[in-house]
Amino acid sequence: MNENMVDVLIYLYENYMHGEERLLLEQSDLEDELSQAGFSQGEIDKALRWLDELALGVEAAHEHGPVTRSIRVYSERECAKLDLEARGMIMSLEHSGILDPISRELVIDRLLAIDHPRMLVDEVKWVALLVLMNRPGREEAFDQLEAMLYADEPVYLH
Numbered sequence: 001m002n003e004n005m006v007d008v009l010i011y012l013y014e015n016y017m018h019g020e021e022r023l024l025l026e027q028s029d030l031e032d033e034l035s036q037a038g039f040s041q042g043e044i045d046k047a048l049r050w051l052d053e054l055a056l057g058v059e060a061a062h063e064h065g066p067v068t069r070s071i072r073v074y075s076e077r078e079c080a081k082l083d084l085e086a087r088g089m090i091m092s093l094e095h096s097g098i099l100d101p102i103s104r105e106l107v108i109d110r111l112l113a114i115d116h117p118r119m120l121v122d123e124v125k126w127v128a129l130l131v132l133m134n135r136p137g138r139e140e141a142f143d144q145l146e147a148m149l150y151a152d153e154p155v156y157l158h
Contacts, residue, residue, distance in 0.1 A: 005114060006123050008039050008047035009130060017133060046115070051130075054110055058134045061102045070101040081112060082119055089124045098141045099128060106131045125149050 011034065027048070034044045074087060082090070090107060093099040099107060107128045111119050114127075129149055132142040 005043045005046045005050065006116075006126060008034060008043050009050065010126055011037060011039070012047065012051075013126075013130065013133075050110065050113055053113060054106070054130065054134055057106050057109055058131070061106060061135075072101075072104065078108065078112065081117070082108070082124075085121050086111075086119050086124050089121045090128075093125075093128055093145070096144075098132070098145050100138070100141075103128070103131055103135055103138065103141070106135075 016030075031041070031044055031048075034047075035041065039047075072091075074082065079087070090099065090104060093107075094101070094104050107124070110127050110131060111124060114123070116123070119127075125145065126149070129142065129145050132138045132145060135142075
């Protein structure tokens with residue numbers, strides 16, 4: 001049985017959110033399919049709640065308008081969860097123009113919302129991809145990150 005909420009998010013992306021053809025399912029049908037794919041109800045619930053919170057965060061960020069420059073100082077709590085390698089990946093994505101400051105903050109927020117003690121670089125990339133997918137006007141950055149992710153990532157088996 002898969003016991004990782006990030007695996008649920010990746011499964012949802014690869015099976016329902018990726019590409020032009022997005023299937024619309026009732027939540028109960030989606031939960032049934034995820035359960036049949038081997039995910040626990042607890043992890044399914046966490047993933048769906050995480051996606052709902054992402055949508056709320058994107059909506060709130062949209063109201064603030066663009067931010068052109070900022071400096072990010074990480075708190076102790078953030079440093080404990082996002083090691084140097086994870087923070088370096090976030091900085092790299094921002095310096096390459098894939099993440100803007102608002103997207104960066106959404107990525108950090110969503111990473112902190114995952115109940116793992118530490119986040120891996122691959123998880124940072126997947127969370128960034130899901131954030132960008134939900135940010136209007138960031139389609140080019142999304143395409144860049146998706147290409148980078150699939151060039152680097154091993155195939156996930158479910």
